[in-house]
Amino acid sequence: MYKFIPISSGGQTKDLDDLVKRVDSGMDQGLLPVDVFCDDAVFRAEMVRIFGQCWVFLGHESEIPNAGDFVQRKIGLDSVIVTRDAENGINVMLNHCRHRGSELCHEDKGNTRHFKCPYHGWTYNLKGEFAGAPHFNDAYENFDRKEWGLKRAPKVDTFHGFIFASLSEDKTTLRDYLGNAAWALDAIVGLHPKGMRALGLPERFQVRADWKSGAENFCGDAYHVSTAHLSAGLTEFIPDVRQVSTIARGYEFDNGHSFIGHELTKWGPDFEMWAYPKEIREQFDLSRFDEVQIDMIKNAPPTIGTIFPNLSYLRFPQPATLGGRPVPFTMIRMWQPVAPGVMELWTWHFEYAFVSDEQAKEAYLAGQFGFGSGGIFEQDDTAVWEGIAKAAASPWNRRDGLMLHYQQKRGGPDPAWKGPGKFHKSIYGEYLQELFWRRWVKEMSNKDVHDRDMSAGEECSKETCK
Structure with a gap:
């Protein structure tokens, strides 16, 4: 796995609970405090209150089809x-x-019958x-094998082969968590x-931006396309790129999940x-979908979206050459958090199993x-997101309590609309972004989780952010 060399954050908020309240009240006015980004205290609390509680996507069953197959993934840090x-x-x-805490697995994927610690075996x-363990009878007695197994995620489930896990021991199922976004x-x-x-292992690369910038962008921001991605139109890669936001619609669902x-x-x-080409469309089975789903699939299909906290989806037609x-x-x-103001972007490509290898x-x-x-698009997005992290790290902005603008009409x-959730004929209004932040507030307000010594006020040190 890639090892990150940390950089300095913008600092840490003195009162995390007050910041969460300011985000909540700010959304009432269409405003967002900039210090939610690139902040030590916020980051540490997110790792416990969000990633330690929510269902998180980890991979797909097609990546581990056989007994003994494994992949190495991340839940928060x-x-x-x-x-x-x-x-x-x-x-x-x-x-x-469980012996001394050393990492067991250093491979991204493979097949094995067991995992042996490189330290003591x-x-x-x-x-x-x-x-x-080596020399087991000489070294141990009264050893409870059941007690000393690896820590296991309390909840693991799949949705159409997509694997999710949650570290929370509450009774919220994956279906409950997805709500009507399912x-x-x-x-x-x-x-x-x-x-x-x-279609292969996820591509991974580092971006010096907050994980929330990517998740929020994909949850409902089509407004940026005509400006940030203007080069795609100028090069005629996508000639009508400036009109993309005008044909964008919004799907608002439970629990902070949304789609464009x-x-x-x-x-x-x-x-x-x-x-999709006609020969592929003809093999799709629409018989089990309701009338609203079928109309959506045919005419205004979900193209971009975010399942809170950090899973995003993209399906769009564009040239391969x-x-x-x-x-x-x-x-x-996946917008994988690494440190305050730093994420690693993991990207999987998927295709329907019946589609030919050539297609x-x-x-x-x-x-x-x-x-x-x-x-072409990725370079545009990541460049502007890095600017947000810099704004959040600005001593000037933090001193003045800078608020960001979320006040579109x-x-x-x-x-x-006859389907579940809410349907918006226009993507303008930033209501899906508000939905994301309201869910963030809900999770960050949860003080019942076990913060222990990873408290909201503890600085994220270089060692803990590795």
């Missing part, structure tokens, strides 16, 4: 091992030996159960009985259903062309 055991179960375990099976997700990833498959939809058919009938025809690609990304490769190239680490949700 914690490295976890995701395995498939001999009984076909999926396990999520903290990547630290304590060994664990695919379920994280203690399996043995209705939209179902229409995105459940179009074929064979499901989707990952685009009325792509305004660009022509070939753009129906994300512009300059001047080529638009190709729809599906991308899942999947074309979709992969289309996604990389726009949103790979060197993609709002037309309100469509009263004729």
